[in-house]
Amino acid sequence: MTEALINDVQFTKVGRKWAVSRKGDFEKGYKPFELNSGSGDVNLVPDFETKKAAIDWVESGFALDAIQVETGISRIIWAKSWKEAVSVASLPDAYLSE
Numbered sequence: 001m002t003e004a005l006i007n008d009v010q011f012t013k014v015g016r017k018w019a020v021s022r023k024g025d026f027e028k029g030y031k032p033f034e035l036n037s038g039s040g041d042v043n044l045v046p047d048f049e050t051k052k053a054a055i056d057w058v059e060s061g062f063a064l065d066a067i068q069v070e071t072g073i074s075r076i077i078w079a080k081s082w083k084e085a086v087s088v089a090s091l092p093d094a095y096l097s098e
Contacts, residue, residue: 011054017047018054022078030078032062033085037074042085045076 010029012019022030032045048054057063062076079085 006055006058009058011051013051014047017049018051019047020045020054020058030080031085033077033079033082034068034073035075035077035085035089036072038072040089042077042082042089044082 009020009022012021020032022032033042034045035042048057064073064076077085077089079088
């Protein structure tokens with residue numbers, strides 16, 4: 001499963017950090033967004049300090065860390081844009097990381 005996840009994503013250096021996106025048929029692929037179930041807020045997952053940290057997150061199956069859980073983040077939504085992520089946030093199975 002881990003190898004399939006690694007093959008499904010791409011890592012892009014953005015300044016000094018690393019962004020993760022899923023490959024797809026679309027020009028830019030899918031980006032990970034965090035859904036805060038308490039407030040309904042949807043935000044782009046922050047870039048990672050190192051490529052290793054980004055790879056570790058992918059290998060964890062896109063697991064939420066303690067800070068995300070503590071602040072109300074309940075799941076990761078994969079979408080092409082923030083607007084799309086917001087529009088599918090209310091759907092229970094839309095673009096889930098699972």
